[in-house]
Amino acid sequence: xxxxxxxxxxxxxxxxxxxxxxxxxxxxxxxxxxxxxxxxxxxxxxxxxxxxxxxxxxxxxxxxxxxxxxxxxxxxxxxxxxxxxxxxxxxxxxxxxxxxxxxxxxxxxxxxxxxxxxxxxxxxxxxxxxxxxxxxxxxxxxxxxxxxxxxxxxxxxxxxxxxxxxxxxxxxxxxxxxxxxxxxxxxxxxxxxxxxxxxxxxxxxxxxxxxxxxxxxxxxxxxxxxxxxxxxxxxxxxxxxxxxxxxxxxxxxxxxxxxxxxxxxxxxxxxxxxxxxxxxxxxxxxxxxxxxxxxxxxxxxxxxxxxxxxxxxxxxxxxxxxxxxxxxxxxxxxxxxxxxxxxxxxxxxxxxxxxxxxxxxxxxx
Amino acid sequence: xxxxxxxxxxxxxxxxxxxxxxxxxxxxxxxxxxxxxxxxxxxxxxxxxxxxxxxxxxxxxxxxxxxxxxxxxxxxxxxxxxxxxxxxxxxxxxxxxxxxxxxxxxxxxxxxxxxxxxxxxxxxxxxxxxxxxxxxxxxxxxxxxxxxxxxxxxxxxxxxxxxxxxxxxxxxxxxxxxxxxxxxxxxxxxxxxxxxxxxxxxxxxxxxxxxxxxxxxxxxxxxxxxxxxxxxxxxxxxxxxxxxxxxxxxxxxxxxxxxxxxxxxxxxxxxxxxxxxxxxxxxxxxxxxxxxxxxxxxxxxxxxxxxxxxxxxxxxxxxxxxxxxxxxxxxxxxxxxxxxxxxxxxxxxxxxxxxxxxxxxxxxx
Numbered sequence: 224x225x226x227x228x229x230x231x232x233x234x235x236x237x238x239x240x241x242x243x244x245x246x247x248x249x250x251x252x253x254x255x256x257x258x259x260x261x262x263x264x265x266x267x268x269x270x271x272x273x274x275x276x277x278x279x280x281x282x283x284x285x286x287x288x289x290x291x292x293x294x295x296x297x298x299x300x301x302x303x304x305x306x307x308x309x310x311x312x313x314x315x316x317x318x319x320x321x322x323x324x325x326x327x328x329x330x331x332x333x334x335x336x337x338x339x340x341x342x343x344x345x346x347x348x349x350x351x352x353x354x355x356x357x358x359x360x361x362x363x364x365x366x367x368x369x370x371x372x373x374x375x376x377x378x379x380x381x382x383x384x385x386x387x388x389x390x391x392x393x394x395x396x397x398x399x400x401x402x403x404x405x406x407x408x409x410x411x412x413x414x415x416x417x418x419x420x421x422x423x424x425x426x427x428x429x430x431x432x433x434x435x436x437x438x439x440x441x442x443x444x445x446x447x448x449x450x451x452x453x454x455x456x457x458x459x460x461x462x463x464x465x466x467x468x469x470x471x472x473x474x475x476x477x478x479x480x481x482x483x484x485x486x487x488x489x490x491x492x493x494x495x496x497x498x499x500x501x502x503x504x505x506x507x508x509x510x511x512x513x514x515x516x517x518x519x520x521x522x523x524x525x526x527x528x529x530x531x532x533x534x535x536x537x538x539x540x541x542x543x544x545x546x547x548x549x550x551x552x553x554x555x556x557x558x559x560x561x562x563x564x565x566x567x568x569x570x571x572x573x574x575x576x577x578x579x580x581x582x583x584x585x586x587x588x
Numbered sequence: 589x590x591x592x593x594x595x596x597x598x599x600x601x602x603x604x605x606x607x608x609x610x611x612x613x614x615x616x617x618x619x620x621x622x623x624x625x626x627x628x629x630x631x632x633x634x635x636x637x638x639x640x641x642x643x644x645x646x647x648x649x650x651x652x653x654x655x656x657x658x659x660x661x662x663x664x665x666x667x668x669x670x671x672x673x674x675x676x677x678x679x680x681x682x683x684x685x686x687x688x689x690x691x692x693x694x695x696x697x698x699x700x701x702x703x704x705x706x707x708x709x710x711x712x713x714x715x716x717x718x719x720x721x722x723x724x725x726x727x728x729x730x731x732x733x734x735x736x737x738x739x740x741x742x743x744x745x746x747x748x749x750x751x752x753x754x755x756x757x758x759x760x761x762x763x764x765x766x767x768x769x770x771x772x773x774x775x776x777x778x779x780x781x782x783x784x785x786x787x788x789x790x791x792x793x794x795x796x797x798x799x800x801x802x803x804x805x806x807x808x809x810x811x812x813x814x815x816x817x818x819x820x821x822x823x824x825x826x827x828x829x830x831x832x833x834x835x836x837x838x839x840x841x842x843x844x845x846x847x848x849x850x851x852x853x854x855x856x857x858x859x860x861x862x863x864x865x866x867x868x869x870x871x872x873x874x875x876x877x878x879x880x881x882x883x884x885x886x887x888x889x890x891x892x893x894x895x896x897x898x899x900x901x902x903x904x905x906x907x908x909x910x911x912x913x914x915x916x917x918x919x920x921x922x923x924x925x926x927x928x929x930x931x932x933x934x935x936x937x938x939x940x941x942x943x944x945x946x947x948x949x950x951x952x953x
Contacts, residue, residue: 511871
């Protein structure tokens with residue numbers, strides 16, 4: 224059932240890209256929905272306090288159990304603690320593991336026993352802040368589907384291993400903000416309309432009042448680039464899974480409507496100025512010889528808005544999603560087969576973006 | 589021999605574009621060479637002091653004489669005083685008539701009798717500041733060829749009409765700076781390398797010390813845009829035609845060498861940064877939906893440098909020269925068949941540039 228070898232993401236059940244395929248609802252605005260459940264096993268100290276041997280025993284127990292869990296049939300085990308840094312960065316850039324699990328967060332060095340089981344649009348992160356993080360990802364805005372998959376993982380795995388549970392508090396977790404359902408639902412959403420109309424500040428303040436929080440492309444502490452935001456629930460304690468989902472769905476639906484309204488206003492009030500701006504972004508991506516990550520994200524944001532507004536025809540949202548992920552440094556290093564300096568990375572990024580746009584958007588005019 | 593009708597520049601002997609065809613020496617740096625001789629006819633007051641009837645009689649005498657001048661065989665007479673403003677602008681943008689003759693200079697309203705005879709790379713401007721301005725234009729850097737043509741015009745026409753000549757001062761002209769040979773030689777030159785390396789100030793100061801002067805794309809008082817400069821001799825009095833030509837040739841050759849050196853330095857010290865900058869200029873021109881004239885000239889300057897450095901393959905200098913001239917407002921209005929507001933002009937400019945680059949540079953990658 225599980226296997227181990229050199230990192231080749233194409234060997235994953237869904238290639239690790241299914242969540243990018245733009246097949247889900249509202250895919251022009253919401254790139255993906257992710258749902259994770261934090262779980263800990265009875266009988267082991269929390270990851271941060273456990274010793275190496277304890278974490279390895281826990282991993283072995285989970286591995287044994289997962290052999291009998293249908294939803295993870297065919298999943299691949301990747302041992303992060305035995306992986307090269309570039310491979311761990313690659314997994315993180317692909318949104319398959321957290322920065323902490325990948326040992327890329329200076330405050331949390333790579334832990335012995337850090338591992339991930341990756342199946343079709345699902346994953347089990349082992350020895351993260353909690354023993355287990357059951358994670359489901361879906362294309363577009365689709366909380367119910369992501370929740371259904373995560374719940375099934377939770378149920379099937381919970382029949383095989385004992386999760387730490389307190390009848391009053393619910394599931395026990397290393398950090399109090401996760402106690403209860405251990406559920407965090409998030410969407411990766413593109414809000415260029417609200418940024419351009421300068422409405423974004425108000426919208427984000429409103430989110431926080433509703434108990435949601437926002438982050439950049441790479442989760443906690445990461446900067447917002449290219450107008451891509453991750454919106455998620457802030458705490459889980461004292462609320463049911465249904466309440467948490469309902470809240471996220473309601474608020475995100477509202478944000479999508481505000482974004483759509485902002486786009487209508489832009490087209491109405493600044494039609495050809497916007498059109499020109501978005502086409503210039505396309506022209507720069509199409510021909511630049513050097514692109515920093517931030518620049519690429521900003522131009523990509525413009526092109527994505529152009530495609531969403533049907534001003535730029537002939538380009539698919541899937542192509543743009545791929546660029547969003549594959550134009551990152553570790554992906555480029557992987558493509559080139561070697562570590563790259565920053566300026567080499569900028570050259571490789573421009574080359575990659577040009578090739579993809581020339582191939583997959585050859586009719587764009 | 590001469591004819592008159594609605595303005596259709598394609599009816600001109602060389603279509604009014606031969607000087608743009610990039611066939612001359614150093615055509616990647618020097619767009620064109622222009623040589624003009626100021627002449628006045630005996631028996632008439634200078635244009636600025638003459639009455640309408642006098643100017644018309646002078647025009648009639650010149651027209652009569654030109655019928656017997658071989659080098660102007662097949663030339664077309666255009667009466668500026670009977671032309672619409674847009675047509676006069678078109679001729680000025682095409683560099684076929686001066687701003688003053690076209691009545692576009694607020695200090696010199698359109699004069700009765702203002703006219704031009706246009707032949708193959710030669711023209712006779714009538715009732716400009718002087719009665720006649722004999723003008724020859726050549727592609728690239730080619731002072732001898734331009735001088736040969738202007739001299740032949742001077743000789744052939746001088747046999748038919750009496751030019752005002754003083755044995756001590758030489759040819760008499762309305763403005764003292766032209767007295768003597770009445771010769772002004774100028775080159776339209778592209779100096780992006782010297783601008784980018786910030787050497788341009790020194791070079792221009794040196795020019796002035798040598799008795800040359802510089803202007804923008806449209807002669808006296810016009811701003812420098814897109815790193816295009818017109819270099820010409822400042823005065824003619826007290827120097828022979830040969831001395832004036834030698835001076836211009838020597839100085840311009842030196843400027844060309846400095847420009848080439850600057851380009852080598854740029855490629856050596858900032859290779860991929862320059863390459864990226866020039867390709868971004870291309871990408872913007874290739875896809876923008878609105879372009880002001882100044883922006884278009886600046887991006888075109890970048891692309892021209894890229895072509896000169898052989899960094900951007902598949903584009904001809906002729907295509908770039910055409911864009912330089914045809915992307916101007918009156919040309920765009922002519923193309924669209926109606927007067928355009930500034931913002932309509934910007935849209936039409938972007939559309940025209942896109943079409944030309946898509947058609948004539950389809951292999952650019």
